[in-house]
Amino acid sequence: MAGRMGPLGEATEPVLTGVSLLLAIPALMIFLSALLRPRASRWLNIVLGVAYTVIEALTLMGSPLFYQVVVGLEILLTSLIVWHAVRWPRRANAA
Numbered sequence: 483m484a485g486r487m488g489p490l491g492e493a494t495e496p497v498l499t500g501v502s503l504l505l506a507i508p509a510l511m512i513f514l515s516a517l518l519r520p521r522a523s524r525w526l527n528i529v530l531g532v533a534y535t536v537i538e539a540l541t542l543m544g545s546p547l548f549y550q551v552v553v554g555l556e557i558l559l560t561s562l563i564v565w566h567a568v569r570w571p572r573r574a575n576a577a
Contacts, residue, residue: 508534
């Protein structure tokens, strides 16, 4: 709106590239969750889920209501991803 991105400051090329990469990771996680072995997928979901929940929580401060609703939903979903990943069985049952 004035060439600024909240706490990130001016919307420069490096800032926009960083935000683009940050937004690409959830889409990449869908692919990686199916590709990686269960143990690696589990830990990656836990680590990135916690990281994204923290990042989302930090963006809530001073945000308009419409943004708070969307981010609140994202926080709920990333928290559920972490909870589910923590509860994954550590070993697959032998068939």
